[in-house]
């Protein structure tokens with residue numbers, strides 16, 4: 425029997441889905457999960473997602489580099505904000521990061537109870553995540569971080585991309601997965617153009633971080649998955665042929 429794949433469009437809706445024994449793929453394209461994959465792909469040893477600023481701030485004393493952002497802006501007193509570009513060129517290789525963001529780290533927190541495993545997904549490691557999921561004997565729930573509880577286009581389109589990539593191996597069991605697969609397949613040749621109209625892209629453009637948006641919409645820059653082990657996200661390599 426084929427495994428199932430379904431989509432939850434917001435952390436506010438996660439209680440409507442059965443997480444038990446599923447692999448949950450949390451996605452926050454702009455920018456939390458794209459930033460996490462970039463950091464792991466550039467050698468950081470682990471990322472501890474933290475839901476609130478105060479807890480994250482206190483982890484500095486335990487030797488973590490702290491990354492904090494609210495509403496698209498770096499938080500006061502934090503070394504790092506939420507830009508993937510900050511981690512390029514192995515800038516923080518070997519370091520432990522504690523990170524809190526507006527939507528992404530909350531979605532990770534809300535995915536924890538009962539899941540078989542939690543992965544973080546991004547366009548920049550789409551193929552690696554798909555390749556890994558094909559080998560696992562579990563149903564999949566794609567959990568979109570959305571924006572402050574609302575649906576957003578970029579996380580939902582990533583869900584469509586992952587469903588489209590896995591369509592041969594999984595049965596598509598929810599209307600949201602069917603809808604997003606179809607939308608992704610009609611927009612994938614011009615993803616940046618289509619997503620330029622997304623509300624979150626406009627919000628980030630107002631903060632002059634267009635370079636982050638372009639970076640987050642590239643495909644397959646890293647052949648790693650990001651997996652939560654205990655409280656830490658770590659990188660696992662995927663063999664290439």
Ligand SMILES: O=C(O)[C@H](CS(=O)(=O)O)OP(=O)(O)O
Nearest residue numbers: 455456495496525526527528
């Ligand atoms: O920094 C980001 O990209 C966003 C900020 S907001 O959603 O525009 O307020 O945070 P994230 O948790 O990555 O969605």
